[in-house]
Amino acid sequence: xxKRNPIQCIIPPYIADELAKSADPQVRARAIAQIRTAARMRxxxxxxxxxxxxxxxxxxxxRKFRQVNDAQQSDQLPGTLVRSEGDAQxxxxxxxxxxxxxxxxxxxxxxxxxxxxxDDNGMTLISSVHVDEVDxxxxxxxxxxxxxxxxxMAYGDGDGIIFRRFTQSLDVIGHELTHGVQSFTSNLKYFAxxxxxxxxxxxxxxxxxxxxxxGETAANANWVVGADVLVPAPTRRGIRDMENPGxxxxxxxxxGTDPQPSHISNIFTGPRDRQGVHINSGIPNRAFVLTAKAIxxxxxxxxxxxxxxxxxxxxxxxxxxxxxxxxxxxxTTHGPAAVNAxxxxxxxxxxxx
Amino acid sequence: MKIRFDQSxxxxxxxxxxEIDTAALPPENARELxxxxxxxxISASGEFLSDSSRDLHxxxxxxxxxxxxxxxxxDDENIPQSAKPLLGxxxxxxxxxxxxxxxxxx
Numbered sequence: 001x002x003k004r005n006p007i008q009c010i011i012p013p014y015i016a017d018e019l020a021k022s023a024d025p026q027v028r029a030r031a032i033a034q035i036r037t038a039a040r041m042r043x044x045x046x047x048x049x050x051x052x053x054x055x056x057x058x059x060x061x062x063r064k065f066r067q068v069n070d071a072q073q074s075d076q077l078p079g080t081l082v083r084s085e086g087d088a089q090x091x092x093x094x095x096x097x098x099x100x101x102x103x104x105x106x107x108x109x110x111x112x113x114x115x116x117x118x119d120d121n122g123m124t125l126i127s128s129v130h131v132d133e134v135d136x137x138x139x140x141x142x143x144x145x146x147x148x149x150x151x152x153m154a155y156g157d158g159d160g161i162i163f164r165r166f167t168q169s170l171d172v173i174g175h176e177l178t179h180g181v182q183s184f185t186s187n188l189k190y191f192a193x194x195x196x197x198x199x200x201x202x203x204x205x206x207x208x209x210x211x212x213x214x215g216e217t218a219a220n221a222n223w224v225v226g227a228d229v230l231v232p233a234p235t236r237r238g239i240r241d242m243e244n245p246g247x248x249x250x251x252x253x254x255x256g257t258d259p260q261p262s263h264i265s266n267i268f269t270g271p272r273d274r275q276g277v278h279i280n281s282g283i284p285n286r287a288f289v290l291t292a293k294a295i296x297x298x299x300x301x302x303x304x305x306x307x308x309x310x311x312x313x314x315x316x317x318x319x320x321x322x323x324x325x326x327x328x329x330x331x332t333t334h335g336p337a338a339v340n341a342x343x344x345x346x347x348x349x350x351x352x353x
Numbered sequence: 354m355k356i357r358f359d360q361s362x363x364x365x366x367x368x369x370x371x372e373i374d375t376a377a378l379p380p381e382n383a384r385e386l387x388x389x390x391x392x393x394x395i396s397a398s399g400e401f402l403s404d405s406s407r408d409l410h411x412x413x414x415x416x417x418x419x420x421x422x423x424x425x426x427x428d429d430e431n432i433p434q435s436a437k438p439l440l441g442x443x444x445x446x447x448x449x450x451x452x453x454x455x456x457x458x459x
Contacts, residue, residue, distance in 0.1 A: 136438040147363075147407060272361040
């Protein structure tokens with residue numbers, strides 16, 4: 001089935017309607033079947049947007065189950081299945097990294113939060129690697145990106161000049177999978193402040209997977225995300241700096257200057273980037289890091305737990321203030337020191353409870 | 354004819370783009386670009402963004418001439434086929450673009 005634009009992969013309705021009146025019974029029958037399928041697919045697609053659970057594929061073992069596909073330098077998802085759960089390494093770095101990273105992310109959510117896959121119901125983790133962009137002449141070019149499409153992860157190889165393959169970064173893999181987690185929990189609307197929160201949680205749990213895997217404490221952790229997808233250069237340390245938003249890259253000839261604000265007074269409200277979802281995530285990102293460093297120990301323990309429990313209770317339209325209030329409220333179950341740390345962190349970025 | 358292109362989003366959230374005034378181009382280049390704009394069939398302003406995908410690149414193309422100003426926004430999953438050549442051209446002349454709180458409050 002064509003995953004790109006399912007409606008455009010079927011004979012358009014006005015032709016099917018004509019064929020349904022054909023004198024030839026076989027042509028009629030096929031056209032009628034076509035019309036029914038198209039109607040079902042449109043309904044499914046509309047329902048799927050409202051109910052993400054429809055798009056989850058339950059795994060055979062109802063626990064950790066990974067499938068890695070090779071899009072073979074095309075933009076068609078998922079591509080060819082190259083590695084399934086339990087299979088040995090295939091020797092393709094991108095495929096094996098996608099497999100391992102999905103496993104690490106699954107293990108993190110399962111071990112720390114007792115969450116069984118993205119939907120907490122053993123959903124299959126589907127990834128595609130070697131996903132390209134196709135230009136206007138039909139030519140494939142490497143994709144400088146990774147994304148979640150509502151059902152699966154897609155990873156590009158990078159151009160090798162500015163970007164490396166996106167599977168090299170565990171915080172990217174964790175980030176994309178956390179978008180999946182959110183579609184089954186808060187489902188924060190991907191626009192303006194709620195969208196920036198969606199991006200924020202993706203960065204938080206993406207980096208926590210990495211810190212947990214590497215045993216980094218909050219004090220000695222590296223709070224920069226996406227360093228591993230960049231070809232190194234002196235003008236860039238990574239894609240985003242969660243502790244010091246706006247400093248990850250400065251006057252870089254390819255990337256420009258990191259646009260993230262670190263305080264609510266600099267919140268971006270223009271139309272770019274769905275009203276700044278990747279830009280304004282800097283504000284809550286900094287609040288998270290300040291909290292984690294104030295509380296001390298491993299960031300995934302107390303701070304991670306407060307933030308995870310917050311994620312489960314936020315709603316589609318939650319704003320920064322709603323997130324702040326909820327983290328403070330949930331922090332009360334962890335004691336006054338935690339409440340203090342959370343409150344001061346939000347105050348520092350300009351959000352007073 | 355003035356064309357403004359803005360790319361944003363993607364995992365990295367990078368901001369890039371370009372602004373072209375065909376009056377400032379050599380006549381042959383101006384014609385080439387005007388052809389691409391015509392072929393793109395962009396005729397009405399609109400926004401075409403995926404509901405369920407995350408970290409797609411977002412593209413905004415604003416076309417302004419004496420008669421009108423049209424602005425379309427779409428992401429990687431909603432690129433109109435007819436606009437692909439124009440998009441390819443605009444991507445090639447894109448440079449990193451600073452976040453301008455004044456201009457970008459449109």
